Amino acid sequence: MAAMAALGRGLRALGRGGQGGAGRIPDxxxxxxxxxxxxxxxxxxxxxxxxxxxxxxxxxxLGLRQGRRLTALRRxxxxxxxxxxxxxxxxxxxxxxxxxxxxxxxxGTLLLRGHWGPEVRQWLLQRGx
Numbered sequence: 001m002a003a004m005a006a007l008g009r010g011l012r013a014l015g016r017g018g019q020g021g022a023g024r025i026p027d028x029x030x031x032x033x034x035x036x037x038x039x040x041x042x043x044x045x046x047x048x049x050x051x052x053x054x055x056x057x058x059x060x061x062l063g064l065r066q067g068r069r070l071t072a073l074r075r076x077x078x079x080x081x082x083x084x085x086x087x088x089x090x091x092x093x094x095x096x097x098x099x100x101x102x103x104x105x106x107x108g109t110l111l112l113r114g115h116w117g118p119e120v121r122q123w124l125l126q127r128g129x
Contacts, residue, residue: 037125044128048078058124062117071116076108084110090123091116 038056043049050073053059059074076083080103087110091099100113112120 039129046078046082046127048076048080048083050083050124050129051075051077052129058121058129060117060120060124062115068113069115071112071114071120073110073112073120074108076110080105080108080110087112087120087123091119094119 039052050059053075061072061074063070063072073083073087084101084103088099088101096116096119099116102111103109104111
């Protein structure tokens, strides 16, 4: 009980500010995430659109399935086939050999064989998503 009372007194002292602002929470820096970039103001005029996640992150996920590395791009709306063509062209321009892809129109998901997370994120940011 005495320990709980001491803890309560210490917390109350922090709430009051204590000595010289020792209990003050510092203002955050410009951005807490190193790689976070806000989307461009107007959405790009393309036949497809990739929505960001609830926490405003790009919906690019890396995973393994039966020992195979996969990259999943989710939350795709519009012409998912055009997005696949454009993404394949971008990966080809980077010197990546032909990438196997699986398109799921119902769930709005594109699966790529291999770990291409940084490349896909870079492409999405270049497109203004």
